[in-house]
Amino acid sequence: MNIEDIKQQLETMDRTFPEAAVRAAVEQREAITPVLLDCLRSAADDPRKVADTQGAMLHMYALYLLAQFRERAAYPLVVKLFSAPGDLCLDLAEDFVTEDLYRVLASVCGGDLDPIKGMIEDREVNEYVRSACMRTLVALVEWGELEREPVIEYFRSLFNGKLERDSDFLWGALVSACCDLYPEELLPEIERAFADGLVDTFFIQMDSVERAMAEDKDQATRSAKEKGPIEDTVSEMNWWAYIRDTPKVxxxxxxxxxxxxxxxxxxxxxxxxxxxxxxxxxxxxxx
Known part of the structure; x- marks a missing residue:
């Protein structure tokens, strides 16, 4: 299967999952990578156009395939795409934002955390994207690609001024991320956030923090609470065909x-x- 055939099969949503095309893309990684990067670049430059294109899918395949390839050239494009203000990125990628964006970012960032931190601290970025960026840092620790202590210190800086005080969803996401890394050092900050009414208690409550504290620290920081890296786009995406084939009744x-x-x-x-x-x-x- 040549590159143009692969691209054509991945461009739009169909009722069957294009497994052969995805596998062909993986086999021809060097040739397909520029095509996927161009797609992400176009989406990042004009996300509204892609969001309004009925059945557009190439950008989604690009996200997963480039993450599987650990393609660092995709990193600034993913950051730009998901830094779009408001709900535009949700129109573009829907549940991907809450399910797998953090894994894609972790897979392509190459250890460069500044853009991820920039999105976390940018009030204009969608709150679900900012939450996913917090999960990216946790995932990198759990994957053994980042030390825990610098992330704990960065989370401390969010508690102490870098995170605005008027988004209870993000404060809940921050507390949840701390719990995933064992929250011992940040317990005073967490308790103060709850006392100040900053945390959305529909999202997480103090007893969740207490349960996290009751775990063995070494075991807690080694346990894989987040999914692992994206290693097989076929297994990551083939369930979409099942969802599309399910009658809406x-x-x-x-x-x-x-x-x-x-x-x-x-x-x-x-x-x-x-x-x-x-x-x-x-x-x-x-x-």
């Missing part, structure tokens, strides 16, 4: 089952969560 309202995601129904981030918890979707099963 009306369903009765679900009974209340806490923390059970329902992914087959499109729900707005500010809509009531379909699990019946009474919370907003973005503060419940979306996470």
């Amino acid at each position: 009306a369903k009765p309202a679900p009974t209340f089952v806490p923390h059970t995601p329902i992914q087959s129904v499109k729900v707005g981030r500010n809509d009531p969560c379909p699990c019946g918890s009474g919370k907003k979707y973005k503060k419940c099963c979306l996470q």
